[in-house]
Amino acid sequence: MKFGPVAVSEAEGTVLAHSAKLQDSRLAKGRLLSADDIFALQAAGIIEVVVARLEPGDLLEDEAAARIANAIDRDHLTFSEAATGRINVHAAVDGLFVASRSVVDRLNRIDPAITLACLADHVPVRAGDMVATIKIIPLAVAGRLVTQAAAVLQGEEAFRVKPFAAHRVALIATMLPSLKPSVMEKTCRTLEDRLRLSASTLVCEIRVVHTAPAVASAISEARRDADMIIIFGASAVADADDVIPAAIRLAGGRVDHVGMPVDPGNLLVLGQVGDLPVIGAPGCARSPKENGFGWILNRILAGERPGSEDITGLGVGGLLMEIPTRPLPRALTGLQEKPVSVSIVLLAAGKASRMGAAGRHKLLAEFDGVPLIRRSAQAALGAGAGRIIVVTGHRQDEIRAALAGLDVITAENPDYATGMASSLVCGLNAVATDADGVLIMLADMPWVTAQDLKALTAAFKAERGQTIIRAVSDGKRGNPVILPRSTFEAVRQLQGDIGARHIIESAGLPVIDVDIGPAAHLDLDTPEAILAAGGILKG
Secondary structure: OEEEEEEHHHOOOOEEOOOEEOOOOEEOOOOEOOHHHHHHHHHOOOOEEEEEEOOOOEEEHHHHHHHHHOOOOOOOEEEOOOEOOEEEEEEOOOEEEEEOHHHHHHHHOOOOOEEEEEOOOOEEEOOOOEEEEEEEOOOEEEHHHHHHHHHHHHHOOOEEEEEOOOOEEEEEEEEOOOOOHHHHHHHHHHHHHHHHOOOOEEEEEEEEEOOHHHHHHHHHHHOOOOOEEEEEOOOOOOOOOOHHHHHHHHOOOEEEEEOOOOEOOOOOEEEEEOOEEEEEEOHHHHOOOOOHHHHHHHHHHOOOOOOHHHHHOOOOOOEOOOOOOOOOOHHHHOOOOOOOOEEEEEEEOOOOHHHOOOOOOHHHOEEOOEEHHHHHHHHHHOOOOOOEEEEEOOOHHHHHHHOOOOOOEEEEOOOHHHOHHHHHHHHHOOOOOOOOEEEEEEOOOOOOOHHHHHHHHHHHHHOOOOOEEEEEEOOEEEEEEEEEHHHHHHHHOOOOOOOOHHHHHHOOOOEEEEEOHHHHOOOOOOHHHHHHOOOEOOO
16 A cells, blocks of 8 residues: 555545545545545645555455454454444453453554454453454555454454353351441342342352351352352451361362452452352452452353462452551641542533434423523532533534533534544543542433532542442432542543443442432433423424
C-alpha cells in the first residue's frame, strides 16, 4: 500500500484516508473512490486528497479484520461486523475469560498494522461483555501478514470464555466466642452473592466449634449433597497443620496448597475430599471486594482445578490493595478528613434512533413546559454536588440552547455515534480533578429528582467514597450510579455501545443499592413512552 496526497483527477480506485466534506454530504474515511466520487469532489472545489493506493495482494481494513476474526474458535463468543478495520468480540455466556499472553503477543508482533487487545487472563464476564477487539491500523494491509496472523490463531488458542457451571455449595463455618453471629450471617450473604453469576446455590450451612474433628465431621456430612465445600474459620490459618487443613486430612482428603501470593487472600487453603474441591477461605472472603479467594472460586466454577503451580504463579498482579498499616490517632495527626466530592456527568449525546425519522429529539420533549434535558440538568444542580457536566453530541446546538442560563459545563463528544462508552469517557475527562466519584446520569429519565440524587450522594459520602452506589427499584438495578475514583481508569478503557455494568460487577468493590422507586427504571426511548409519561414532543 502506498499512502499520500494525490490529485483528485488521479484518485479513482484509491481509498480515501480522511473524510471529505462535499456540498451536501460527506465521503467517509476508508471509502473506495469511484468515478462519481471524483466528480463530486471536483464539484466541491477539492483538488487534492490523501489516499491509500492498494498494491497487489493488499486487503482493505475490514476484509483483513474479518479474515483474522474467522480464524478464532467461535465457541461461546460473538463477533461484531467489521467497521473501520475493527471487529469487537463479546462473551456469549456468563463465564471466565482466559487468555494466552504468548499467543496474543505473537500475533501483535507480526506487524504494527495488526493488533489484538483483550481482557486480562482469568476475568469473570457476563454474556454480552466485550472481551477482545481486533483492529487493523492502516486502511489496508498486505495479505501475507493477514495470513500469518490467521495461522497464529488457528495454531493455538489466543483466548476463550469458559462457561460457568452451576454448583451446589456447602458452607462450613467454625465458631469461637469472639466471633459475632452477625459476621457469620454476613459471610453467608456475601458468599451467595459471589455464587450468583454462575447460578450456583448454597445448599447448606453447617456451624461447628473450631476444632479439626468437628470440621472433619461437617465435611463428611456436607459432601453428601454438595459439589464443593467452602470452610470459613473463626480464626485465621497459621500453619499447614492448623484446624482447617488438619480437618481436610482427617475427613480422608488431601491438602494441595496452604497460602497464596495474593493480598488480600494470603491465608487460603485448597484441597479436596474425594472428587470434591474444598476451599479454606481467608478472612478477606467475608468481604465482597476482589481478593484471592474469588480468583480461585471462579476457576473452579468454570471447570478448572487449580493446583500449586497455578496458585504460586499469581504473584505478579497479586497485590490487589495497599496493605493496611495502623493509622495514627486523628488527634495526633493534626489533619482533618477531606470532604468527599462528587461530580455529575449527564449523558445527552445519543442519536435516539428509536424516535423515528420525524426529526423529534426526545431530550427536547417538554414536561410541564420544560425540555427534558433542562429538567434533568436542574435535578442534577439541585443535588448539591460539585461540577455538573452535560455530554453533548447529536443536535448539540439545540441541547445547549435548552440549557441556557444553567450553571453546567457542556462537553462535546465528537465520537457520540460510536456508542455510550465514548460519552462516558468524554464526561469523565471533564470532571473535577479532585473528584472522589462521578455520578453517571442518563438525561432521558424524567422522574429522577434532586432528592433521589441527594440520597445517592449521601450514601457515597457515608462510605467515604470507596463504594459503588446504584439506584434500584424493588431490588431491580437501574440508574443513576456513582463510581468511585478507583474505577476511573477502567471507564477510560471502555469502547463501543456499552456502559459501566461490567466495571460495577468486576471491580471487586462493595455495591450499595439505594431504592429510589420506579424512577430508577423509567427512561424514554420512543415517542409512545414520552407521551405515556406525560411529555409533549417538539419538532
